[in-house]
Amino acid sequence: MDYSKINLQIIIRYLNGTCSMDEEIQLREWMQEDSENEEFLLFVKKIWDTSTEKKKFQDVDSAWLRFNNQFDLDDKQTGAGIKEAASGNYNRSQHKSVSMHWLSWSAVAAAVTLIVFMSIKFADIDLSSDVTEIAEEIEYREVKTDKGQRTRLRLSDGSTIHLNAGSRLLVPETFGSNERREVTLEGEAYFEVTHDPTRQFVVTTEWAVTKVLGTKFNVNTYSEGDRVLVAVADGAVSLESAGDDMVSGKTINKSQIGTVSQDGITHVAELTDLSQFIGWTNGELVFKQDSLAAVIQKLERWYGIDIELEIKPEENSGKRLTATFTDRQRLGEVLESISLVLDFEYKHHSYLANTFTFYNNQHER
Numbered sequence: 450m451d452y453s454k455i456n457l458q459i460i461i462r463y464l465n466g467t468c469s470m471d472e473e474i475q476l477r478e479w480m481q482e483d484s485e486n487e488e489f490l491l492f493v494k495k496i497w498d499t500s501t502e503k504k505k506f507q508d509v510d511s512a513w514l515r516f517n518n519q520f521d522l523d524d525k526q527t528g529a530g531i532k533e534a535a536s537g538n539y540n541r542s543q544h545k546s547v548s549m550h551w552l553s554w555s556a557v558a559a560a561v562t563l564i565v566f567m568s569i570k571f572a573d574i575d576l577s578s579d580v581t582e583i584a585e586e587i588e589y590r591e592v593k594t595d596k597g598q599r600t601r602l603r604l605s606d607g608s609t610i611h612l613n614a615g616s617r618l619l620v621p622e623t624f625g626s627n628e629r630r631e632v633t634l635e636g637e638a639y640f641e642v643t644h645d646p647t648r649q650f651v652v653t654t655e656w657a658v659t660k661v662l663g664t665k666f667n668v669n670t671y672s673e674g675d676r677v678l679v680a681v682a683d684g685a686v687s688l689e690s691a692g693d694d695m696v697s698g699k700t701i702n703k704s705q706i707g708t709v710s711q712d713g714i715t716h717v718a719e720l721t722d723l724s725q726f727i728g729w730t731n732g733e734l735v736f737k738q739d740s741l742a743a744v745i746q747k748l749e750r751w752y753g754i755d756i757e758l759e760i761k762p763e764e765n766s767g768k769r770l771t772a773t774f775t776d777r778q779r780l781g782e783v784l785e786s787i788s789l790v791l792d793f794e795y796k797h798h799s800y801l802a803n804t805f806t807f808y809n810n811q812h813e814r
Contacts, residue, residue, distance in 0.1 A: 464494060592618045594636075597753020599729070606630060606643050608650065611730045613637035614750040615671075624648070637669045639730045653691065657709035660687040660698060667726045671746070675711045680726035688715060724773070732776035734783070738769045741791055745807070748787075752780050759808040760793055768792070 459472045480487040592612060594600055600612050605623040608630075612618055616636025624630045631651040642650045644663025652659040654670045657677040664684025670677050679688050681701050689698030690713035701707040704720045720726070728735040734751050736744060745756045768791050774783050784805070788795050794810045 460490065460493070463490075588622045589619055590622055592620065595753065596750050604630075604632075606645065608643045609641040611639040613639075613729055614753070634668055635670060637667070637671060637729075639665070639667045639727055641665050656691050656711055656713070657715075658689050658691050658698070660689075661685070666701075667730075669726070671750075677709045678726070679707045679709075680720060680723060681705055681707075682723060682727055688717075690715060728773065734774045734776070736770045736772050738771055740769060741765050741793075741807075744770050744787060744791070748783075754780070754803045754805060757804065757806045759806055761809075764809055765791065765793070 459476055462472060463476055476490070480490060592600065592602060594612050594614050594616050596615050598614055601609065602612070602618075602620075603609050604620060610618065610620075610632075613636060616634070616638060618635075618638060619633040621631075628647075629649040629651050630645070631653060633653045635654070638652075640650070640652065640661075642661055642663050642665070646662055648662075650661050650663070652668050654668065654677050656670075657679070659666070659668060659679050661684065664686060665682040666684075666686050667680045667682070668677065669679075679686060679701055681703050683703055685700055685702045686707075687698035688701050688707040688709060690709055699707060699715050699717055701717055704723060706718055706720050706726065708716045708718075710716075722737065724733065725735045725737040729751075734747065736747065739747070741758075741760070745758065748754065749756055770787060770790055772786065772790065774786075784795055788807075788810075792810060793807050795805055795807050798804045798806065
């Protein structure tokens with residue numbers, strides 16, 4: 450069982466009914482990775498649901514004794530041993546007779562650690578049965594684009610989102626009265642956010658979180674370079690790593706670009722040409738000092754085609770493309786121009802309508 454792949458806070462919010470749909474999806478995927486993950490969560494949920502006192506535990510041992518009585522566990526599983534287990538210092542050889550049927554001791558230790566953490570986390574919150582306030586339920590919808598497709602949608606708050614090809618967006622049907630407006634993105638999108646000083650607009654991606662009150666900005670999470678890029682066209686945004694809530698975000702102002710790498714490093718730089726990041730919203734396919742590999746990835750997404758490369762890296766190293774095309778230009782015209790600049794040949798496979806091959810111009814067609 451791998452606990453490093455799931456955030457403890459997500460499990461806590463799931464148990465008390467406040468996790469978002471995206472967090473539920475993360476939790477479901479984690480459970481599907483390993484049957485022991487699912488068993489662990491069910492085990493913790495059973496403790497949570499059957500507890501007669503969902504308030505602060507006075508101490509770990511008495512809490513474990515109450516749990517022990519509920520589930521008829523062996524006496525050898527109680528006492529100071531649980532503290533050792535919860536702290537990761539449990540010695541299996543000292544307790545060979547311990548058996549939790551379908552859960553290992555490491556899972557039990559993690560479960561107890563989680564319950565104790567929750568008891569501290571919610572020590573000042575009354576979670577008893579007489580609580581009548583119910584969290585507002587939010588319905589989400591998924592918007593997806595295939596290669597060669599782009600779309601635009603308007604949200605309930607008046608904000609507009611342009612979704613680029615090969616992208617996925619998870620958005621609420623309505624934002625309701627929540628303190629923030631949140632969407633989840635995979636791929637690339639340009640946001641024109643309606644200003645609301647009382648509610649942040651939050652774009653969550655795999656590695657980064659972008660927060661604004663009202664502005665225009667582009668978020669690119671395509672995998673080239675293993676980083677998230679945020680270019681600001683108007684106003685300012687806060688950009689932070691998705692993996693560290695304790696670190697405050699960096700401010701990205703108009704005509705600046707912020708990047709967050711996979712390891713959480715954030716960088717801010719000035720932009721001299723914004724069109725390379727937002728030109729696509731106006732039907733422009735923009736290349737700026739792009740390598741052949743980057744050119745191929747953009748072409749495949751923009752036109753919905755597949756490109757096979759028969760050029761060795763050393764035969765095209767150092768060559769870069771800077772050019773702008775519009776969606777009014779035919780694919781053949783675009784490929785002809787690019788092949789002349791980067792000095793290669795291409796052919797279209799008539800038996801595979803959407804497949805092209807790029808090869809060195811020294812070869813015969």
